[in-house]
Amino acid sequence: MAEEPGDAVPAGQKSSWTQFIKSIASFSGDLSSMTAPPFILSPVSLTEFPAYWNERPELFAAIAQARNEEDRAVRVLKWFISTLKGQYTSRNESMGSEKKPLNPVLGELFYGVWPDKNSRGTSTLVVEQVSHHPPITAYHIANKAKGLSLQGHNAQKTTFSGGSIIVKQLGHAILTVDLPGGVKEEFLISLPKLRIDGLWYGSPYIELTENSYIQSSSGWLSTIEYKGRGYFSGKSHTFKATLTPPPGKHGGTSTFEGQWDTVSKNTRSGAVFTDVTSPKEEVTVRRAEDQDEWESRRLWGAVAKGIRDGDFETASREKSKIENDQRQRRRDEAAEGTTWKLKHFVHEDNDPIYERLGRFYKAVPPQEDVYVFQHNGPDLETDA
Numbered sequence: 001m002a003e004e005p006g007d008a009v010p011a012g013q014k015s016s017w018t019q020f021i022k023s024i025a026s027f028s029g030d031l032s033s034m035t036a037p038p039f040i041l042s043p044v045s046l047t048e049f050p051a052y053w054n055e056r057p058e059l060f061a062a063i064a065q066a067r068n069e070e071d072r073a074v075r076v077l078k079w080f081i082s083t084l085k086g087q088y089t090s091r092n093e094s095m096g097s098e099k100k101p102l103n104p105v106l107g108e109l110f111y112g113v114w115p116d117k118n119s120r121g122t123s124t125l126v127v128e129q130v131s132h133h134p135p136i137t138a139y140h141i142a143n144k145a146k147g148l149s150l151q152g153h154n155a156q157k158t159t160f161s162g163g164s165i166i167v168k169q170l171g172h173a174i175l176t177v178d179l180p181g182g183v184k185e186e187f188l189i190s191l192p193k194l195r196i197d198g199l200w201y202g203s204p205y206i207e208l209t210e211n212s213y214i215q216s217s218s219g220w221l222s223t224i225e226y227k228g229r230g231y232f233s234g235k236s237h238t239f240k241a242t243l244t245p246p247p248g249k250h251g252g253t254s255t256f257e258g259q260w261d262t263v264s265k266n267t268r269s270g271a272v273f274t275d276v277t278s279p280k281e282e283v284t285v286r287r288a289e290d291q292d293e294w295e296s297r298r299l300w301g302a303v304a305k306g307i308r309d310g311d312f313e314t315a316s317r318e319k320s321k322i323e324n325d326q327r328q329r330r331r332d333e334a335a336e337g338t339t340w341k342l343k344h345f346v347h348e349d350n351d352p353i354y355e356r357l358g359r360f361y362k363a364v365p366p367q368e369d370v371y372v373f374q375h376n377g378p379d380l381e382t383d384a
Contacts, residue, residue: 050139112283121145147178219246
């Protein structure tokens with residue numbers, strides 16, 4: 001059933017919302033450069049989003065317990081599918097609909113930890129905004145006890161088409177699994193495309209579209225096809241994932257399908273594959289007053305409070321202060337002939353793992369640059 005127009009738009013802001021949608025429809029180029037009305041903003045910065053990769057840390061840790069390469073590929077797929085609800089539907093449930101995240105500033109940081117429970121090991125998170133034009137967020141998640149690490153970077157290219165906002169996610173993630181004997185297995189994870197619908201009703205929501213892939217260095221390939229609710233029929237947030245063995249290797253193809261925000265099944269056995277109806281485990285972070293001035297929740301504290309309180313005038317004013325400060329920093333750097341020095345990541349022109357694993361399948365995008373993780377921030381495991 002279609003939602004009533006303006007369900008998520010404050011009564012006093014409906015005319016502003018209509019004007020905003022009209023400006024989107026007539027805009028050419030990347031929509032991320034547009035300034036959104038304060039009432040559509042989320043109180044959360046994009047630097048916090050990599051935490052969604054590990055909000056079911058027991059599934060991440062379980063990858064290390066796999067019996068063989070096929071079992072490991074299944075467990076990686078299960079963990080990945082189970083991250084999608086957190087990443088794309090649940091982040092603004094309390095606010096009624098999808099909101100636009102705060103655009104991070106260059107050098108913005110986010111640190112977090114998932115403490116050890118039930119011998120799953122401690123997972124740590126380091127995120128840094130490594131570029132502002134274009135905006136790129138780099139992240140690293142590690143569970144040292146289980147020999148697992150995830151490194152990646154993400155950016156978005158946003159356009160308007162057919163009444164929807166289309167978000168092409170740029171970047172990729174590499175999951176590395178330490179095996180006995182000093183051997184490592186790697187998984188190249190590509191990112192799905194997003195479609196934001198419900199704009200004309202004032203109640204935006206996300207659907208995933210097209211395909212994404214998980215390619216293992218052992219040759220196992222997961223191809224994930226996303227489908228959403230159509231205008232007249234269909235279920236929201238559906239997917240079909242096909243896991244195929246390496247060329248020339250004996251073993252059949254496995255298929256899993258269902259809804260990535262609720263339950264999916266193994267199509268052959270009928271057994272439940274993913275079930276994300278249980279509560280997730282949010283990342284633990286230090287109190288904002290104990291954070292560095294560049295850490296997200298301290299940096300955006302006044303803006304976030306204004307948004308949550310519905311005080312959009314204050315939110316807009318505080319947001320402008322941060323943005324103006326950033327513009328002045330860039331001008332000062334240009335005048336001094338200097339550039340911003342990254343804290344945790346180093347830029348490389350190419351990613352040899354991406355190049356090597358991308359050869360396994362034809363759908364891999366062209367070679368990308370990469371931001372390589374160098375060292376930790378605070379002693380996150382000790383803090384836990």
